[in-house]
Amino acid sequence: MLSDREAEMLINSLRxxxxxxxxxxxxxxxxxxxxxxxxxxxxxxSFSVAPPRYITFVRRLK
Structure with missing residues (x-):
């Protein structure tokens, strides 16, 4: 499981x-x-993101 900081960095990169x-x-x-x-x-x-423009959910696919 990711820490809050790691999750924030992941989402910011994808955005x-x-x-x-x-x-x-x-x-x-x-x-x-x-x-x-x-x-x-x-x-x-690969990542599945939702919603596409303002990402609030991410799932790593591979």
Whole structure:
């Protein structure tokens, strides 16, 4: 489980369209309901975020 600080840093990176792992650009992917998939163009890390613009929920996919 992430600390509050770690979770805040993760969400802030994703809000700036940057991968929290390597700081490269994120590409928007599939969207369904309130969630959208964001994938790093460099390292391949994927995240499901909701809502897409003002992220309040994140789940790491790979």
């Amino acid at each position: 700036m369209d940057r991968c929290p792992d390597c700081q490269h650009h994120l590409q928007s992917g599939a969207r369904g309901g309130a969630a959208q998939i964001l994938t790093c163009t460099h390292c391949g890390a």
